[in-house]
Amino acid sequence: MSKDSKKNLKEVTSQAGELAKSIWLAGLGAYGRAYDEAQEAVEKASKETPKLFKELVSKGNKLEEQAKEKFGEASSLGKTVSIEERISKMRASLGFGHTASADDLDRLEKKLDALSKKVDALSKSSKATAAAPAKKAVAKKAATKKAAPKKAS
Known part of the structure; x- marks a missing residue:
């Protein structure tokens, strides 16, 4: 091999090594950036989670109160109607409540x-x-x- 070809081979090898190192560093940089973004998202979510949780709890309390009110109304309606009244309504709806006339x-x-x-x-x-x-x-x-x-x- 001649001196020129050895020199060209060293330059090509050197350039290939530098290119490989650049690719490796770009991969590390992408990994680092993704890690940083994920870390920021976790911090943001951890800050917002208690707020979201509190909102959900308050909404649940409101719905529970509404359900209790509706249940109270329904149960009070049931207490005002006696069993005899219910039976007479059922008989009337089935046609048994009619008394025969002369x-x-x-x-x-x-x-x-x-x-x-x-x-x-x-x-x-x-x-x-x-x-x-x-x-x-x-x-x-x-x-x-x-x-x-x-x-x-």
Whole structure:
């Protein structure tokens, strides 16, 4: 190797070493900067955390008071209505609270009488129609018995 090529090789090696060192230092610098930023964020959060916590506690207290007020109102409403009143309201909503009047009873008796007459009429007509085919069947049997001896002779 010549002196010039050895000199060029030393310069290239030196430059590569300096470049590698610069890359290494840039990485360390980025790490240091990220660490510093993270440290600042932690300090900021630790300062704001008690404030945020206190705000949440006060909001929770307000909501608890409102819930107690609403619960108190609801329970006081339940105490004013007796069980008998509740039962009568339930019966009325289901239709059991209605007491029958004399007119209601008369109307129901008339309907029952009309239905009874219809049932009687239907049962009489069904007996009549059942009896008619039975008579025809007896007449046919008698006719066939008389006809049978004539065929035999």
